[in-house]
Amino acid sequence: MSTDTDLDPETGGEVSAETTEHENAAQQVVAVDAEDNEQEVVNRLKAHTGDGIRHRAFTVLVFDRDDNVLLAQRSPDKRLWDTHWDGTVASHPDPGQSQEEATRERLEEELGVRPDQYDDLRVTDKFEYKRYYLDEGLEWEVCAVLKCTLTDRTLDPDPKEVGGWMWVPYEHLWNNQRLYRQLRLCPWFEMAMRRDLCE
Numbered sequence: 001m002s003t004d005t006d007l008d009p010e011t012g013g014e015v016s017a018e019t020t021e022h023e024n025a026a027q028q029v030v031a032v033d034a035e036d037n038e039q040e041v042v043n044r045l046k047a048h049t050g051d052g053i054r055h056r057a058f059t060v061l062v063f064d065r066d067d068n069v070l071l072a073q074r075s076p077d078k079r080l081w082d083t084h085w086d087g088t089v090a091s092h093p094d095p096g097q098s099q100e101e102a103t104r105e106r107l108e109e110e111l112g113v114r115p116d117q118y119d120d121l122r123v124t125d126k127f128e129y130k131r132y133y134l135d136e137g138l139e140w141e142v143c144a145v146l147k148c149t150l151t152d153r154t155l156d157p158d159p160k161e162v163g164g165w166m167w168v169p170y171e172h173l174w175n176n177q178r179l180y181r182q183l184r185l186c187p188w189f190e191m192a193m194r195r196d197l198c199e
Contacts, residue, residue: 029055029092034128036142041095048080048137052130055092057141058099059188060107061170061196062088062118063149069170070150072111073163074186080133083163087189090143099123099144111165112156121148125195131187145192171197 027044031053038056047053062070070088074081089110093102100121107113125145132138157165173180174197 032056052138052140054140058144059090060103060146068167072165084184084186086186110161117152118148118150
């Protein structure tokens with residue numbers, strides 16, 4: 001008899017073939033406590049399914065010289081929050097990698113933005129959150145917020161990562177949310193923006 005499921009060696013429960021074959025199943029993230037102290041390295045897919053595992057993450061807000069923020073739409077191929085708008089890139093540092101190193105890497109991989117196109121990359125905030133997405137999984141992260149300013153707005157987005165992009169006046173976006181309600185914003189970006197502009 002054929003089956004589309006395997007058994008999870010830790011729980012004995014069934015794991016679908018789709019889950020074990022997903023690209024995230026081959027990647028790792030850093031599990032952390034509420035203070036962002038490293039606990040262990042865990043499977044990325046496991047951290048984003050079931051009850052989840054709290055892990056280290058980051059989001060970067062990229063600005064131009066006129067204080068517009070670059071919003072990037074997540075590709076339709078993303079497993080979580082597909083087609084939602086993010087500001088600008090969000091991901092996870094690899095084990096042993098700093099938030100700044102991971103940010104530089106992801107900016108280049110996702111948007112084609114090179115380190116010589118921006119300056120003043122820095123961590124400005126950090127917060128914990130947990131949000132479920134439909135029945136697909138969840139994010140439970142201690143999320144660092146980084147900012148930088150582009151001196152050269154040239155982009156070369158990877159369509160596997162980015163569905164669309166736009167420059168939006170940052171404070172206008174926050175102060176006039178009804179005007180932007182057709183945009184489905186990622187929860188971590190909304191939280192980062194609220195903490196930045198309201199605290």
